[in-house]
Amino acid sequence: MRRTLYLKFILAYVIFGIFGFVTITTLVPNLTRDRLIREKANDLYSEATLIANTYASGLYSSETTLETVKTQMDALAIYMNSIIRIINPSGRLVMDTSRPLNVDDVEMIENFDSTITGSSYYIVDNFFGSFDTDVLSVIAPINNEYVIKGYVIIHYGLDKIEQSTNGLLSISYITLITLLMLSVIILIFFTEMVYVPLRRITKATEQYAAGNMKYELQVDSDDEIGYLAACLNFMSSEIARTEDDQKKFVANVSHDFRSPLTSIKGYLEAMLDGTIPPEMHEKYLKIVLNETERLTKLTNSLLTLNNLNIKGMLLQMTDFDINQVIRSTAASFEGTCLNKSISIELLLTGDVLYVHADMDKIQQVLYNLIDNAIKFSHNNSSILLETSEKKNKIFVSVKDTGIGIPKDDQKLIWERFYKSDSSRGKDKKGTGLGLSIVKEIITAHGEHINVISTQGVGSEFIFSLQKSGKNDVVVD
Ligand code: ADP
Numbered sequence: 001m002r003r004t005l006y007l008k009f010i011l012a013y014v015i016f017g018i019f020g021f022v023t024i025t026t027l028v029p030n031l032t033r034d035r036l037i038r039e040k041a042n043d044l045y046s047e048a049t050l051i052a053n054t055y056a057s058g059l060y061s062s063e064t065t066l067e068t069v070k071t072q073m074d075a076l077a078i079y080m081n082s083i084i085r086i087i088n089p090s091g092r093l094v095m096d097t098s099r100p101l102n103v104d105d106v107e108m109i110e111n112f113d114s115t116i117t118g119s120s121y122y123i124v125d126n127f128f129g130s131f132d133t134d135v136l137s138v139i140a141p142i143n144n145e146y147v148i149k150g151y152v153i154i155h156y157g158l159d160k161i162e163q164s165t166n167g168l169l170s171i172s173y174i175t176l177i178t179l180l181m182l183s184v185i186i187l188i189f190f191t192e193m194v195y196v197p198l199r200r201i202t203k204a205t206e207q208y209a210a211g212n213m214k215y216e217l218q219v220d221s222d223d224e225i226g227y228l229a230a231c232l233n234f235m236s237s238e239i240a241r242t243e244d245d246q247k248k249f250v251a252n253v254s255h256d257f258r259s260p261l262t263s264i265k266g267y268l269e270a271m272l273d274g275t276i277p278p279e280m281h282e283k284y285l286k287i288v289l290n291e292t293e294r295l296t297k298l299t300n301s302l303l304t305l306n307n308l309n310i311k312g313m314l315l316q317m318t319d320f321d322i323n324q325v326i327r328s329t330a331a332s333f334e335g336t337c338l339n340k341s342i343s344i345e346l347l348l349t350g351d352v353l354y355v356h357a358d359m360d361k362i363q364q365v366l367y368n369l370i371d372n373a374i375k376f377s378h379n380n381s382s383i384l385l386e387t388s389e390k391k392n393k394i395f396v397s398v399k400d401t402g403i404g405i406p407k408d409d410q411k412l413i414w415e416r417f418y419k420s421d422s423s424r425g426k427d428k429k430g431t432g433l434g435l436s437i438v439k440e441i442i443t444a445h446g447e448h449i450n451v452i453s454t455q456g457v458g459s460e461f462i463f464s465l466q467k468s469g470k471n472d473v474v475v476d
Contacts, residue, residue, distance in 0.1 A: 005195070005198070006191075006195055009187070009190055009195075010187075013183065013187060016180075016183070017180050020176050020179070020180070021176065024169070024172045024173060024176055028169060028172050029165055029169055032165050032168050032169065033161060033162070033165045036161050036164050036165060036168075037122070037124060037136055037158075037161055038122075040136060040156055040161060041120075041121065041122035041136060041138055042121075044080075044082065044122070044136070044138040044154045044156055045121045045122065045138040045140065047076075047080065047154060048084075048138050048139070048140035048152045048153070048154045049140040049152075051073070051076070051084065051140070051152045051154075052140040052141060052142045052143075052151075052152040053142075053143075055069050055072055055073065056069065056086055056142045056150065056152050057142050057143065057144055057149075059086070059094075059142075060142060060144045060149040060150065061144055066094070066095065069086075069095065070095055070097070073086075073095060073097050074097050076097075077097035077098075080154070080156075081156070081157075081160065082154050082155060082156045082157075083096065083097055083098040083154070083155040083156075084096075084097045084152065084153070084154050084155075085097070085152075085153040085154075085155070086142070086150055086151070086152055086153075087109060087112060087150055087151045087153060088149075088150045089114070089148055089149075089150060089151070090108075090112075091108045091109040091110065091111070091112030091128075092106055092107065092108050092109075093107040093108070093109060094150060109127075109128050109130055110128055110129065111128050112128055113128075114139055114141065114148075114151055116128075116139075117138075117139055121138055121139075122136060122137065122138045123136075123137050123139075124136050124137075124158065125137075127153075127155065131155070133158070134158055135155045135156060135157055135158060136155070136156040136157075136158060136161070137153055137154070137155050137156075138153070138154050139151050139152075139153050140152045140153075193221065193223075193225070194225065197219045197221065197225045197226075197229065198225070200217060200218065200219055200229070201217065201219065201225070201228065201229055201232060204217040204229075204232060204236075205232070208232075208235075208236050208239075213236045213237070213239050213240035213243065214236075214240060215236065216233065217229050217232055217233050217236075248417075249416060249417070252416070252417035252432075253298075253302065253417075256298055256417070256431060256432075257295065257298065260291040260292070260294050260295050261291075261295070263287070263288075263291055264288050264291050264292065267284045267287060267288050268288065270284070271284060271285075294431075297431060298431045298433070301431050301433035301434065301437065302433070304364070304433075304437055305416070305433060305436065305437055305440070308437065308440045308441065308444070315357070315358040315361065315444060315445065316358050316359075316360070317356055317357060317358055318356070318357075318358070318359055319354050319355070319356050319468040319469075319470045320354065320355065320357070320359045320468075321352045321353060321354055322353050322354070322355045322362070322387060322394060322396060322465065323348040323349075323350070323351070323352060323353045323387060324352070325359065325362060325363055325366065326346065326348065326366060326385050326387065326396070327346065327348075329363055329366040329367055329370060330344045330346065330370065330385060332367075333370055333371070333374060336374055337374060340374065340377070340379045340380075341379050341380045342374055342377055342379070342380070342381055342382065342383060343382045343383070344370075344382070344383045344384075344385060345382055345383070345384050345385070346384075346385050346386075347384060347385070347386040347387075348385075348386070348387045349387045349388055349389050349394075350389075350471075352471075353387055353389070353394060353471065354467070354468035354470040354471045355394050355465040355466060355467060355468055356465075356466045356467070356468040356469075357445055357465050357466065358441075358445070361441045361444075361445075362441070362465070364437065364438075364441065365437075365438045365441050365442065365463065366396070366398070368434040368435065368437060368438050369398040369438065369461050370383070370385070370398055371434065372434060372435070372461075373398050373399075373400035373402065373459070373461075374400075375430070376400065376402035376403050376459070377400045377401065377402035377403075377458075378401070378402060378403075381400070381401045381402065382401070383398070383399065383400045383401075384397070384398075384399040384400075385397070385398055385399075386399070389467065392466065392467045393464045393465065393466065393467060394464070394465045394466075394467050395462055395463070395464055395465075396462070396463055396464075396465065397460055397461070397462045398460070398461045399458065399459070399460040399461075400458050400459055400460075401457070401458040402458055402459065403455070403456065404453045404454050404455040404456050404457050404458055404459055405420060405451065405453040405455065405459055406420060406455050407455075410451055410453060413435050413451070414435050414436055414439045415436060416432065416433055416436045417431070417432040417433065418432050418435075418436075419432040438461075438463075442463050442464075445465070445466070446466075447463060447464045447465055447466070448463065448464050449461065449462070449463035449464075450462050450463075
């Protein structure tokens with residue numbers, strides 16, 4: 001493709017050159033010649049009229065002699081580089097500046113017709129056969145007392161016009177060659193500004209198609225081509241980043257699946273080959289069960305994340321009471337809380353507090369946050385669930401007095417599979433997916449979630465929700 005584009009441009013350039021040359025060699029000479037003939041004829045006709053009205057009419061009114069007129073005409077003819085003739089209406093030559101006439105001989109221009117020029121005032125031919133080649137002739141009548149006594153005819157050689165035409169033509173050729181040379185500059189510009197960058201872009205896209213997303217495209221112009229190159233660079237870096245993320249994701253998933261599977265396999269084999277005695281089976285079966293629970297949780301989380309992505313978050317927005325959802329979600333943790341002697345306190349604004357959101361997804365958010373709060377809380381502590389209202393927003397907070405999150409980790413906890421080092425010991429079932437699900441859901445609602453945490457003191461997760469108009473109806 002790229003070669004033909006360049007060839008096309010060269011071809012257009014050559015066609016332009018050929019057309020220019022053909023035009024100049026055909027059209028220009030004819031036009032120039034016609035124009036020069038017309039101009040010369042115009043001059044000659046003025047001269048002929050002047051002669052006819054002065055010297056020649058004097059001749060017919062016998063004011064002057066033929067010799068005197070001839071001398072004057074000869075000088076004028078030399079000056080004008082032409083031949084001046086005076087002819088009677090019958091065609092008889094009275095005077096000819098190109099040669100002396102024999103007074104005894106009657107020299108006629110055969111078939112002379114003064115109307116030969118037609119509507120024009122000049123004619124280009126051999127003038128009734130009196131010349132071997134074509135000449136430019138103008139005819140001006142000599143009037144004496146309203147009678148045409150004769151004609152002044154001036155002949156001008158076409159070879160002189162031809163010379164002028166050729167002179168002008170060579171100027172046209174020089175102009176054409178200069179133009180062609182100047183248009184090479186356009187060719188150079190095209191090559192540097194379009195062709196070379198296009199070649200680089202094509203090469204880069206070939207590299208991207210071959211999977212080399214790290215290939216760097218170097219086009220430093222700030223025009224449309226530069227913008228296209230910048231877009232391509234951005235696209236490739238985004239694809240490369242997504243590929244890296246995907247690889248990391250698969251590596252994390254495989255790792256998180258492999259460790260519970262390895263321990264399940266290890267315990268089961270040990271039980272089968274008797275390394276673990278039957279009386280200890282119950283203890284180890286509980287561990288195996290724990291591991292399978294972890295696998296189930298991991299699979300469910302992955303499925304949830306996948307669904308969130310696939311649906312581009314098709315939210316089923318309804319108006320519901322967030323206080324009620326918080327109460328019921330907290331209640332589902334009763335058993336776990338009892339085991340750790342953790343109490344959940346509720347500080348809810350109003351009896352009912354309607355929000356406009358996807359209820360199931362918000363329930364999932366609350367579930368993940370409360371689950372984390374319990375997981376990372378010490379025994380005999382309490383967790384506070386709070387709702388508050390500000391402008392058109394409802395804020396939900398889940399606050400614990402647990403281990404807290406180190407400052408450096410606080411930005412990373414939203415990433416998939418992220419588990420802080422301090423949590424690993426405490427939370428063996430953790431998948432590192434809970435908070436990324438939370439973040440995706442809240443972001444899909446167009447809302448925000450933040451964490452305030454101090455290591456060793458506790459953490460508070462606060463997210464916003466859109467307040468429902470239903471609250472006002474209820475209050476009234
Ligand atoms: P996991 O399923 O492992 O809890 P999450 O995405 O929910 O995954 O959390 C990621 C990490 O964030 C946890 O491993 C933990 O280190 C930290 N974290 C989340 N919630 C809390 C909390 N309430 N207190 C302390 N650390 C927390």
